[in-house]
Amino acid sequence: MSRSLLSHLLAFPNASPRLTSSSLSYSAISGSILNRNPQCAFRCCCSAVVSQPSGSENPSSPPLVKKRVVSGVQPTGALHLGNYLGAIKNWTSLQDTYETLFFIVDLHAITLPYETQQLSKATKDTAAIYLACGIDISKASVFVQSHVRAHAELMWLLSSTTPIGWLNKMIQFKEKSRKSGDENVGVGLLTYPVLMAADILLYQSDFVPVGDDQKQHLELTRQLAERVNNLYGGRKWKKMGGRGGSIFKIPEPLIPPTGARVMSLTDGLSKMSKSAPSDQSRINLLDPKDVIANKIKRCKTDSFAGLEFDNPDRPECNNLLCIYQLVSGKTKEEVTQECQNMSWGAFKPIITDALIAHLQPIQVRYEEIMSDPNYLDGVLAEGAAKATDIADATLNNVYQAMGFLRR
Known part of the structure; x- marks a missing residue:
């Protein structure tokens, strides 16, 4: 997820990362996110090919089920060239290969001080830019995070199984809280990686596009999925009336096929950012x-x-x-x-x-x-409806596996 969604992966206690290597290169789909060339900051990694699922040559075979990709951008500040070249432009190619869900993560936007009167407008602006950049609603679902209530519900359920030590080690929280001071930092800044995990796990995502500042959060998502699967899945879930097995699919990183880091025009060593003062x-x-x-x-x-x-x-x-x-x-x-x-x-x-x-x-x-707000409202409503169907199925399984009284 673009946090506007860390240079090293976090090694969690009693849990080792399971990102496996594959024959695919770093610039395509890679199971390993530890093999970056340290000189990449000075290289233009712009020419690569996104791996395409291979189709069956047998016409009688059942149709290939597309893998699912989810991603989102915060509606804070104006979207810039880095957001576009590092994320949104790549989505236009992903939608042809995968089942894609792209959303505006407005719940993440309130973890730091923000203008309440601007949030709604910024959310619609971001959605409009998604579409203007080439997101095709016949191929992808576009929606607003807060319009699918399962995001907040699953976040709370996951919070109950997330060790506080894992969150205390998140680099972005430590950096931002040090700048702002404890009295000015809300709990949401500490726990938003759990919401990010919910964003991903709700949709049983196969792949998540990630940049340098998101690798640690994706690893947390994978660790949480494994933890919940171990605590509540398998035979335990079956005894609760469920199907058994894994509750969550373990998502893999999808490395952007183009240069994911567009740098600042005033400092070639700093990433282009919406939060930069100038x-x-x-x-x-x-x-x-x-x-x-x-x-x-x-x-x-x-x-x-x-x-x-x-x-x-x-x-x-x-x-x-x-x-x-x-x-x-x-x-x-x-x-x-x-x-x-x-x-x-x-x-x-x-x-x-x-x-x-x-x-x-x-x-x-x-x-x-x-110029046609009814059109945009309709796109977001349709996208939220499709997303809700998928998210509710996952959320109901989690409630069941965790032993809640059925609604």
């Missing part, structure tokens, strides 16, 4: 042409001659070339050939034009969607 650090998806041009004109560069990928001494150069490659649709080799002898003065107008051309169709489609 709006100059990011390209927002709805920025007007003149704003985009001004941000690129003023972005941080260096004094080296020529432009090049993968030089650790030139993080800003690598970041801007990666962005240009992604929005222009060119290969890394083509960009290298085109830009290696360029000055920054020659390159900046080129990347500006490429950004404007790439974002304009998204902005036009966004305005069309927002």
Whole structure:
């Protein structure tokens, strides 16, 4: 889940990670998320292929059941180029291969101070941007997290089996609470990884797209699923009248096929972020042409001659070339050939034009969607209905396995 959903996995007490290696590369579906090249921060990992489920050559065979993928983005702050290139753009290819559920995680948005009058509008804006970026409602379900009440219910049930020690070790909580102070930090900031686990486990997800800042949370989700399966599943569940076996499917990470880390325009070593104080650090998806041009004109560069990928001494150069490659649709080799002898003065107008051309169709489609609120409300209602059918089935199994009186 994008927390706007950690550099190392957390080793939980009495439970070792079970992410297994596979023949697939890091940039496709990988069972292992421990094998990242430490130099990846300076490399444009932009050319990879998402593994496709193989179809049967026998026409008489039953149709292949698609694996399920879930993901979401918080409706806090304007969605920016990093959100788009690192997550949403990848979803448009996932929806052709998998059964996909994409939602706006508004319950996560309240774990830190927020503007109550802006939450509803930001939620609808985010949903509209999903659709404007190419999410096809004939292939994917789009909905709002709080519209499916099973998220909050399952989160409470999972909380009862989550050791507090696991949550105290979560890196993001420690970082944010240290900055804000204990008196200004709500319990939700500590427990939101449990809600994230509920978001995933409710839908018996096969894969979850993850970035660097989410690996620890996915591992917590896997550990919680195994813990609940061991405590309440199997024969114990069967004695309660259930089918027995595992209650939850153990989700695997789905590594984004393109460069998941778009860096700040003002610091090539920091990830582009909605929470960064300066709006100059990011390209927002709805920025007007003149704003985009001004941000690129003023972005941080260096004094080296020529432009090049993968030089650790030139993080800003690598970041801007990666962005240009992604929005222009060119290969890394083509960009290298085109830009290696360029000055920054020659390159900046080129990347500006490429950004404007790439974002304009998204902005036009966004305005069309927002001009018809009934359409967007209908999309979200339909998506929530489909999600509720899946989520309620899982939630009923959990209630049964944990011994609750049947409703």
